[in-house]
Amino acid sequence: xxxxxxxxxxxxxxxxxxxxxxxxxxxxxxxxxxxxxxxxxxxxxxxxxxxxxxxxxxxxxxxxxxxxxxxxxxxxxxxxxxxxxxxxxxxxxxxxxxxxxxxxxxxxxxxxxxxxxxxxxxxxxxxxxxxxxxxxxxxxxxxxxxxxxxxxxxxxxxxxxxx
Amino acid sequence: xxxxxxxxxxxxxxxxxxxxxxxxxxxxxxxxxxxxxxxxxxxxxxxxxxxxxxxxxxxxxxxxxxxxxxxxxxxxxxxxxxxxxxxxxxxxxxxxxxxxxxxxxxxxxxx
Numbered sequence: 001x002x003x004x005x006x007x008x009x010x011x012x013x014x015x016x017x018x019x020x021x022x023x024x025x026x027x028x029x030x031x032x033x034x035x036x037x038x039x040x041x042x043x044x045x046x047x048x049x050x051x052x053x054x055x056x057x058x059x060x061x062x063x064x065x066x067x068x069x070x071x072x073x074x075x076x077x078x079x080x081x082x083x084x085x086x087x088x089x090x091x092x093x094x095x096x097x098x099x100x101x102x103x104x105x106x107x108x109x110x111x112x113x114x115x116x117x118x119x120x121x122x123x124x125x126x127x128x129x130x131x132x133x134x135x136x137x138x139x140x141x142x143x144x145x146x147x148x149x150x151x152x153x154x155x156x157x158x159x160x161x162x163x
Numbered sequence: 164x165x166x167x168x169x170x171x172x173x174x175x176x177x178x179x180x181x182x183x184x185x186x187x188x189x190x191x192x193x194x195x196x197x198x199x200x201x202x203x204x205x206x207x208x209x210x211x212x213x214x215x216x217x218x219x220x221x222x223x224x225x226x227x228x229x230x231x232x233x234x235x236x237x238x239x240x241x242x243x244x245x246x247x248x249x250x251x252x253x254x255x256x257x258x259x260x261x262x263x264x265x266x267x268x269x270x271x272x273x274x
Contacts, residue, residue: 003189017189017196024197089185097180120181148178155174 001041001122002048004089008121009052009113011085011102015059019051026051038131045122045132049114056110104154112147115140 002023007016026047034043085106090098105113114133118124124132126140133140215221255261 003193004186007187013190017193020189020193021197021200025200028201087184087187089187090180091183094180094183097177098184101177101180121184151178152174155177156170159170159173 002044005045005048005118005122006052007087008117009049010055011087011106013088015055016052019048019055022051023048042128042131045118045124046134049118049132053110053114100155100158101151104151104158107154108147108150112143112150115143116147116151119144 003016003020006019006023007013010016010019023044027044034040084099085102086095086099087102105116108116111133115129118129118132119126126137126144130137130140216225
């Protein structure tokens with residue numbers, strides 16, 4: 001559940017494993033602060049989503065800083081990013097389409113990405129997603145609607161330019 | 164050029180590619196690595212304090228505060244010493260009538 005969610009958001013197996021470890025360490029350290037106001041799984045999803053987003057933001061900052069460093073001629077390690085993400089849980093005949101879809105998901109704003117990933121990969125209902133994201137069900141519906149529209153636009157543009 | 168319908172079909176099929184996704188499991192020995200991380204993370208109060216102080220932002224801020232405090236004390240004390248030395252000079256000059264330029268300025272009568 002934790003690893004599956006992390007891999008869907010981060011689209012990288014090594015990063016997902018790092019984040020999953022951090023989540024379990026965090027749960028171990030802060031289990032006393034869990035007040036059982038929500039389900040344990042909801043709490044776990046919240047921590048996972050938060051850690052995954054932090055990791056993504058750190059990665060973006062690192063990339064930006066490395067770019068600025070390169071302008072000043074400082075030697076910095078090459079940050080290699082894999083071009084396509086192949087989710088291990090996708091069947092072979094869908095791999096190419098799924099890789100394209102993940103690329104499109106990566107372009108979504110954070111909230112839409114979280115809602116879409118939790119719904120599609122984790123199979124959570126809108127009610128459950130609203131508890132994880134601490135928002136209303138109607139907000140989740142709106143996020144999903146906007147996410148699907150954005151994905152359709154991105155994919156349409158891709159297929160049109162593909163000719 | 165692809166037909167619009169073909170593009171729509173491609174987009175729908177791509178959106179549906181995640182429908183049959185199966186759950187992923189982590190690599191082997193994941194639990195061992197988590198336990199190792201938990202055991203590594205156990206440190207006492209002083210360890211946590213050292214870790215906190217060694218963060219670059221905290222370290223730089225402490226150094227800058229120390230330098231500013233030193234500079235403030237230095238300039239404060241040099242101002243005080245220059246004021247007190249001026250006062251001492253004036254007292255010395257008054258006692259030995261050094262401010263008197265001519266004999267007519269002198270208040271004491273020559274013996």
